[in-house]
Amino acid sequence: MTGENLTTLSSRFYTDPAVFESDKEHVFYRTWQYVGHVSALPEVGSFLTVRIADESLIIVRDESETVRAFYNVCRHRAHRLVDGEGCKSRFVCPYHAWSYALDGKLSQAPKTEEVPGFDKTRIALREVRLELFAGLMFVNLDDDAQSMADVFVGLEQELLAAKPALSSMKLIFKDQITHQSNWKVSVENFSECYHCPVAHRYVTSNLYSADRYRVTIEDYVVRHFSERLGDRETHGDLYVWFLWPNLAIELYPLHRCISIRHFAPITPRTTVYTYLWFVDPDLPDDAVAEVAQLGETYRGTNGAEDEAIVAAVQEGLESRSYDVGQLVIPPQLTAQSEHAVAHFQRLYAQALGVGDSST
Ligand code: FES
């Protein structure tokens, strides 16, 4: 693929509502989707609700401390069971008060004792596959999907070798930016650093080198690396693992903290970009404050810069003047290369079952 002339996806893939529906079906309802770090569910009954495209899910720690996922849909007449997050001993539906235990089984349903043949032991919330992966929780709505260990071969060990404390990290900052762009525009923008020296002066002057940036592709994982500018001993370098299709785990060169980046598709032209910053539990307070400060600074620098870029790209994709462009992939795969964009588009075409998505 190196040095090839490759074109981008045709613009309709970023604008057509029918393509967006197909993306949900072929990508988001069949791949492993990040739903949080285990620290979000500290005790029995801790739960959170998440959306995977149009589907709402409950993630909960049950009585046996197992983390489980269920569709957030009451089995009676389909009311949403719960909102937000918190801690509960059972879930009571706000419509007719059917209640469910933490393992999803129906425990009470008012007046049903009087209904002949009503067997509450046969009713339970519909469960969704959930796997823990280096302290991160992932769900997959496809019952036949390969396990995470089979999709991301060797990756859990690699992540834990790079950051042994991954599952005990502490969340210290979280923010979201709504991108006015299709989710693929946002992910493709994340996948290359060709634009970094042009658009990201703050991070490439203070944190890591734009020249030493390298991106390597391998099946469902894309790795990014760059050297920390300045004190590499204290802060380490930048390592990024991008997991198909919409999650990045970054070992970030500021006190070796972890930054998680997630792209959630909302509409064909809206994507919510969430970024979370985690630190080692024993990191000194002044260092924690520095990482939290970067979280704040990020919004006004890199975050705002990418937000403006993706909105301007989406506008161009809507133009009648544009259909396909050309990717820049020099043979040496330097920092200024878009090979990971090509790789993303290849995985996308494969997911949709189309050979050539430039048409
Ligand atoms: S829909 Fe939930 S109890 Fe009726």
Ligand SMILES: [Fe+2]
């Ligand atoms: Fe960027």
